[in-house]
Amino acid sequence: MATARRSNLLAVLLSLLILVAALLVVDLAASAYIQRVVMGLGISIILVVSLNLLNGFTGVFSLGQVGFMAIGAYTAAILTLPISLKSVNLPELPAWLGEVQAPFLLATLAGAILATVIAFLVGLSLMRLTGPYVAVATLGFLVIVQVILINWDRMTRGARTFSGVPPYTTLWWVWGWAVLTTYVVWRLVRSAYGRRMMAVRDNEVAAQALGVSVMRARLLAFCVSAFFAAIAGSLWAHFFTSFSPKAFYFAETFSIITMLVIGGMGSISGSIVGVVFVTLLSEILRNAERGINLGFLTIPPVYGASQIIMSVIFVLAIIFRPKGLLGGRELDLGRLLPGRNRRAEAESRAVGGDERPS
């Protein structure tokens, strides 16, 4: 046991080290385009890993994650917008908001806390529902957020573009938060709370019979996932610096759900694999969309083709790999190191919760 744990720790430290080294290389040597893709990767990891906590580990299928992302993005952006720009872009802002300009971290946390509070209040009712009703009701939440963003001109500029957000988001902010999100979700899943969530997912009635509060387990997952979705929203806002409510709607929802499903629900490393796979694929497709010149053959640009191909791949993934690329298991880092004992392997497999009744 002890050696297994040590080898696990070693593997985690080693992979962190590799990550830092890779980020350093990207930061110092890579082109601006690559840097943007790598930042986008990190933001998606935060979104998908935190959504996985809810959808994968408690089995409550939420479509409202992007709503919390929007809350985080708008809250943080309103707080960090330079005061001089506020008087121009948001002249009707309440005085106490119009005269502050918060630092990035504080603004991000403020958005995340607001999202968590809203998740708690909304969750008190939404988390009572099950199956397809949750999906529809959380989709309703997404619509409510959208309607409010479009109509609350005083705070959000309505449907117009919200611009002038300072470009605070760096590679290090993004990946710092991504690592923290993954760590928190990983610890949570392995704690007693996580076991309760999985118990609720696997058999609600049996879990209740054992004294697990279904509501509490779901609500916790809902709030934590909302918190990190809002963090991702703030990072996203300070990355793109101008956006409109449309950015936080159905297309983005489908995009993160594609990553989640292709990676495999209920597996944290699966989420990361899913994000990387989908991001790289859609970047390649997006570049190909502009037309390919093969020398002897020129394929004309077909805009929108990448979305079409993505949706086909998604359907194929659901048909042929319904449990995702990793099949709901965790990628085992320790296995890459020598001196690994079998028991730890079995242990880590048991936590993945791959056998699910459907």
Next chain:
Amino acid sequence: MNTIQTLIQQTINAVSIGSLYALMAIGLAMVFGILRLINFAHGDLIMVGSYAALLSLVLGAPFWAAGLIGIAASTIVGLAMERVAYRPIRGAPEVAMLLTSFAVTIFLENIAILIFSPTPRAFPTPPILSGALEFGGLRISAVDVLAILVAAVVLVLLTFFIRRSEAGVGMRAASQDLLAARLMGININRVIVMAFAIGSALAGVVGILWSIRVGKIDPLMGFYPVLKAFVASVIGGLGSLPGAVLGGYVLGFLEILLQGLLPSSLTPYRDAFVFIILIVLLLFRPNGILGSTEKEKI
């Protein structure tokens, strides 16, 4: 206009928009009842039907023919989506099926954007429907009358079909228990194809009525109608046909009521209120108004 007239006028508005929601919701409910699939791509069948109708109008077809072509196009695409996307995952978890329907939506919408470009196009109103009936100070547009009449006829026919015909009985049996129905010798594939065909044809009908009402069409036009139909079928109880119809009309009245009762500063938030009411309703009736309250069997 006095109060009573306003009341009647608004009731007619509510019934007319409710009719469209009900026709949409029936399609969703039929498929959900049998397959447990929430077919989000149902909305895009509206779009397909409208574009097919517009295309045939542009090519010189008379309006009635364009309407039929639109309905036929919706039906064909609906059947194709069942065959290609939904049949291979039959019996998968509900969520997987819902996600597949999202993918189908993205697919159809992007194809439409590719072919027709994202800019909205004007949809003409046929001369017969451009007028309005006026009596006793009331003004009812011909499109509203048509929507109400079509819905009434469809509902009567559908009730007979479901109650009396052999296929209808098979459909009810399949929605009660798919496996048992199969064991009783019902051809499940035929029943499912039938459900998709009827639902898709109704979506085509709604598409044409909707397009005349709104006056323009675009590749993403199916999003709000299907969202509304969702709400309608959830209000009534997912999978229940009478529930879907009831939900459609309830939603129609709810929207008109909110429009009338909300202070003007809040009317843009109407859709938000609709969803809030839906969520509150689900708290008290987790399976909708007509859904069974039976607990899951252990």
